[in-house]
Amino acid sequence: MNQSRGLFQQPPNAFADTxxxxxxxxxxxxxxxxxxxxxxxxxxxxxxxxxxKHGNISTxxxxxxxxxxxxxxxxxxxxxxxxxxxxxxHFSTCPHAANWRRR
Numbered sequence: 001m002n003q004s005r006g007l008f009q010q011p012p013n014a015f016a017d018t019x020x021x022x023x024x025x026x027x028x029x030x031x032x033x034x035x036x037x038x039x040x041x042x043x044x045x046x047x048x049x050x051x052x053k054h055g056n057i058s059t060x061x062x063x064x065x066x067x068x069x070x071x072x073x074x075x076x077x078x079x080x081x082x083x084x085x086x087x088x089x090h091f092s093t094c095p096h097a098a099n100w101r102r103r
Contacts, residue, residue: 028096034059034087036068044068045090055086 026033026045033045036059046057046068056076058069071079071086079086091097 026090026094026096028099029094031090031094033090034066036066038068038070046087047090047093049087050085051088052080052083052086054088054092055080057087057089058084059087 024033024035024045025031032048034048036044036046036057038044044057046059056071056073058071058079060067060069068087070089076086091100094100
């Protein structure tokens with residue numbers, strides 16, 4: 001991936017923990033996370049467990065790669081109301097997220 005455009009590079013062994021290759025553990029807080037590819041081809045860490053109250057990320061696996069779709073507020077609310085499993089970005093729940101933000 002192209003780091004000059006500010007995109008994430010694949011972490012070493014990021015895709016080695018599960019059959020679809022997307023489960024990992026956060027290096028800071030040690031919570032389980034999933035790595036997913038966004039529509040901009042950037043890697044995004046997301047919490048493993050769906051969040052029925054705040055979830056706004058839908059995921060799917062295509063050709064062995066997990067993809068993430070960040071939803072608009074109204075669409076996320078409708079999907080949560082329909083009991084669709086939605087996740088949140090791990091950046092929003094990790095107690096050490098500030099350490100990973102670019103300055």
